[in-house]
Amino acid sequence: MLINSIRGFIMSIADSLPGISGGTIAYILGFYDEFLLSLNNIISDNQIKRKNAFFFLIQLLSGWVIGMILSVIILSSLFSTHIYFMSSLLIGLTISAIPLILFEERNVFKTNFKSIIKYLFYFFIGFILVIFVSTSSTNTSSNPILLTNLNFNLSIKLILAGMLAISTMILPGISGSSVLVILKLYIPIINAIKMVITFNFDYLFALILFGIGILLGAVTTVKIVKYALNNHRSSTISFIIGLIIAAIYSIIIGPTTLEIPKEPLSLSTFNVTAFALGVFIIFVLQKLKHKKEGI
Numbered sequence: 001m002l003i004n005s006i007r008g009f010i011m012s013i014a015d016s017l018p019g020i021s022g023g024t025i026a027y028i029l030g031f032y033d034e035f036l037l038s039l040n041n042i043i044s045d046n047q048i049k050r051k052n053a054f055f056f057l058i059q060l061l062s063g064w065v066i067g068m069i070l071s072v073i074i075l076s077s078l079f080s081t082h083i084y085f086m087s088s089l090l091i092g093l094t095i096s097a098i099p100l101i102l103f104e105e106r107n108v109f110k111t112n113f114k115s116i117i118k119y120l121f122y123f124f125i126g127f128i129l130v131i132f133v134s135t136s137s138t139n140t141s142s143n144p145i146l147l148t149n150l151n152f153n154l155s156i157k158l159i160l161a162g163m164l165a166i167s168t169m170i171l172p173g174i175s176g177s178s179v180l181v182i183l184k185l186y187i188p189i190i191n192a193i194k195m196v197i198t199f200n201f202d203y204l205f206a207l208i209l210f211g212i213g214i215l216l217g218a219v220t221t222v223k224i225v226k227y228a229l230n231n232h233r234s235s236t237i238s239f240i241i242g243l244i245i246a247a248i249y250s251i252i253i254g255p256t257t258l259e260i261p262k263e264p265l266s267l268s269t270f271n272v273t274a275f276a277l278g279v280f281i282i283f284v285l286q287k288l289k290h291k292k293e294g295i
Contacts, residue, residue, distance in 0.1 A: 004056065006285070007031060008063030013071060014090065015064075015169055016178060018088025022064075023100040027240060028097035029285050030104065033229065035060070039170075039222040061260035069197065082253045083262060090251045092278020094244060100286065101241065108234045119238040133168075133179065134250040145188045147206035155209050161185050162213020167221040172240045172247075239240055 011022035016019055026032040034056065041053035109119065145154070161183050169176035180186035189210060192203035228236040255262035263269070 002287075003062035004031075004059035007130040008060035008065075009067040010063075010093075010281070011060070012064040012067030013066070013086075021169045021172060021176055021247075023168075023170045024094070024172040024244055027101065027244065028093055028282065030100070036222055036226050036229070037267075039218060040226050043219070068193075084265055084269040085271045085274045087251050087254055087265045088274035089278045090266075091248055092275035093282055094248055094251070094278075096279040096282040097162065098241070098244065101237075101244070105237050107231075108237060110234070115234070118235060122133075122235045123242040126239040127246040128242075130243050130246035130250060134246070134253060145184055147188050147192050148202045150206060150209075157183065158185070158206055158209040159213035159216070161189075162210040162215075163217030163220075164213075165210075166214040166217040170218065170221045171225065172243050192240070 007026070010029070011025045014025045015022040023032065038053035038056045041049040042057060044050050044053070070167075087280045109115070147154075147158075150158075161180060164183075165176035166178050168179050177186055180189060189207075192207055195203045196207060225236075244290075252265045254265070256264055
């Protein structure tokens with residue numbers, strides 16, 4: 001249970017920052033397939049599958065909720081003042097995990113010329129998609145949207161935003177937070193969560209609409225990604241690797257999407273200690289994973 005709670009905690013830290021998704025963390029930490037399967041099985045007719053999925057997701061959720069509450073209440077200001085530390089940490093997580101992903105998925109790839117061309121094609125689709133989303137999020141005005149004064153159009157936008165946010169959080173590489181930045185809803189949603197947590201329920205209906213979108217998006221996305229991994233795994237893995245590698249760029253420009261924008265991560269602001277911590281976290285979690293599997 002502790003391992004899954006830690007996984008959920010790290011996912012929530014990623015989800016709270018524009019630049020990287022919880023899905024990326026799930027894939028990096030080696031439980032993405034189990035995560036997808038559990039999301040799919042939670043509505044299964046099979047009682048045993050539903051029970052196993054429930055307990056796994058509850059363990060993840062316990063860590064995720066703790067991490068998100070800390071992110072919103074305590075760490076939000078720290079993310080602004082220590083964004084380069086966090087960015088360096090996430091880059092350490094990402095770069096150190098890529099070789100592990102390639103090694104664990106090595107059996108699904110073929111080495112003939114036609115297959116390699118196909119893998120490169122899907123890789124570049126994933127890579128370009130993340131670059132496009134990341135670039136769009138830096139070119140967006142930060143004019144605030146008031147979530148206590150809802151109309152029909154804003155209500156529909158909140159539902160669609162929830163669908164897009166959870167879809168991109170589930171899909172490795174693309175940050176749901178970055179999508180919310182593009183839609184000008186990142187800061188309003190974060191502020192609404194802060195208000196509701198402090199018992200100001202003026203924002204509750206807006207969060208309910210956003211939550212409805214999250215539920216609708218989760219069901220749809222999980223089925224699509226699960227089908228792709230089961231039936232076209234090598235192409236899907238190539239696409240995901242493209243997403244994850246491009247996510248490094250998203251992390252680098254993450255500081256530009258803050259409420260008070262900062263310069264992108266550079267060599268002068270790169271934190272070697274944080275990077276090493278990210279590598280160490282991957283090493284420890286990989287060891288814990290192997291211990292759990294009895295390897």
